[in-house]
Amino acid sequence: MYDDADDFGFDDLDRQNILEQKWQEQLRMVHSFSNRLPPPVYVVEPILPVPSLNVVYGPPGSFKSLFVADAVTCIACGQTWLVGDSGGCTFPTTQQTVLWLDADNGRRRTIERFSALRIGHRVHDRDIPLHILTMPKPNFNASKVYHVSAIGQILRDVGARVLVLDNLGVIAGDVDENSLDIAHVMANFRHLAEDEEIAVVVIHHERKTGFTKSRAGDSLRGHSSIEASIDLALRIERTEGSESINVSATKSREAHVEPFRVRFVYEQHEDSTLLQSARFESIPVLNANDSKIDQEIKRALTKSKPNTGELVESVTVATGAGREKVRSRITELVNRKEIIAIPNGQNNATYYRLP
Numbered sequence: 001m002y003d004d005a006d007d008f009g010f011d012d013l014d015r016q017n018i019l020e021q022k023w024q025e026q027l028r029m030v031h032s033f034s035n036r037l038p039p040p041v042y043v044v045e046p047i048l049p050v051p052s053l054n055v056v057y058g059p060p061g062s063f064k065s066l067f068v069a070d071a072v073t074c075i076a077c078g079q080t081w082l083v084g085d086s087g088g089c090t091f092p093t094t095q096q097t098v099l100w101l102d103a104d105n106g107r108r109r110t111i112e113r114f115s116a117l118r119i120g121h122r123v124h125d126r127d128i129p130l131h132i133l134t135m136p137k138p139n140f141n142a143s144k145v146y147h148v149s150a151i152g153q154i155l156r157d158v159g160a161r162v163l164v165l166d167n168l169g170v171i172a173g174d175v176d177e178n179s180l181d182i183a184h185v186m187a188n189f190r191h192l193a194e195d196e197e198i199a200v201v202v203i204h205h206e207r208k209t210g211f212t213k214s215r216a217g218d219s220l221r222g223h224s225s226i227e228a229s230i231d232l233a234l235r236i237e238r239t240e241g242s243e244s245i246n247v248s249a250t251k252s253r254e255a256h257v258e259p260f261r262v263r264f265v266y267e268q269h270e271d272s273t274l275l276q277s278a279r280f281e282s283i284p285v286l287n288a289n290d291s292k293i294d295q296e297i298k299r300a301l302t303k304s305k306p307n308t309g310e311l312v313e314s315v316t317v318a319t320g321a322g323r324e325k326v327r328s329r330i331t332e333l334v335n336r337k338e339i340i341a342i343p344n345g346q347n348n349a350t351y352y353r354l355p
Contacts, residue, residue, distance in 0.1 A: 043075050043162055043199050045092045046255040047232060050161055051193040053186070055168075055227075057204040057220055058236030063245050063264055065105060065166055065203055066113060067236060070280045072098045072201075073117045075162055076130040082262055084281025089260040096161040097129035099154065103170040104203075107134045112275055116266065120279030131158050141173035143181075148188045155196050163192070167203040168222075177222035186229035206235070217250040227251055239298065241354045242338045244283060261285050263336055283336070293321050293329045294338075298354065301339060307349040 040049040058064040074081040078095030102110045118124045141147045175181045193200045207221045233251040243264045249257035266278040296318045315326045333339045342351045
């Protein structure tokens with residue numbers, strides 16, 4: 001924690017005295033094995049305890065920042081996360097104050113998203129304990145202890161128990177995320193989580209497409225020390241043009257997390273691409289056969305805009321599935337806005353296209 005003490009003009013003897021003093025202070029706080037710890041507090045049960053260090057990652061355009069923003073909006077409101085009408089997995093939350101540090105998306109986009117999420121979760125008419133620090137100057141540098149300490153002071157000032165950092169590639173400073181030096185940054189996050197008794201969530205990227213991995217966790221971009229240092233890693237996968245995403249835990253030190261699926265539900269302002277209302281809701285996990293049919297439907301729509309009969313015939317031939325099964329998957333994808341149905345009044349047919 002004090003390896004950048006030279007930034008303050010300390011010599012080696014000063015540094016040694018600082019370390020010895022700190023260690024002596026902490027020795028008085030060491031717990032014996034006979035002490036029983038209280039049960040953990042979860043901000044999202046059973047996957048996000050306090051304290052903890054966590055990563056949510058995925059490729060660009062996978063909704064990972066929106067997904068985390070939806071989660072902390074529910075935490076700040078004390079609402080159950082991912083509630084929907086289609087079944088699937090939901091998670092109770094404990095209401096806590098949240099601090100979101102944005103170093104990536106910018107003030108306008110960040111505020112727009114959280115405003116839409118507040119409306120989507122029906123809390124636009126009251127204040128919630130969610131604080132946003134966007135594009136700070138100078139840039140937040142997580143490799144510097146005094147930068148991390150400054151964030152710690154802000155956390156204490158607002159009483160936050162959850163900190164989101166968006167994203168690792170921007171806030172790591174001059175540290176190469178593919179080198180062992182990134183372990184120093186992750187250690188700073190761990191100290192922050194433990195010292196302030198908070199859940200830290202770091203948003204990060206996946207390795208580029210084409211990377212050959214032997215295990216799921218290998219898709220997390222950067223040095224292996226990133227994965228080694230964290231308690232939970234959630235991987236976000238999304239098919240381009242789809243409003244649904246698949247979420248899987250590639251590492252979990254706490255409870256086992258089964259894969260789950262969610263759908264992005266939103267409305268835009270009239271004559272604008274700006275979000276007016278937004279939220280995520282849980283949907284059932286697809287079995288292998290459903291997933292194969294869905295993929296074939298979308299693949300067919302990349303080539304043409306077929307009518308119902310043509311699309312059913314094409315997918316039936318390609319997958320071997322029954323016609324009624326294919327029709328039900330088409331209806332499901334339309335309801336989820338993953339494909340678009342276009343009525344044709346002249347011949348009473350319906351055509352389909354990708355969003």
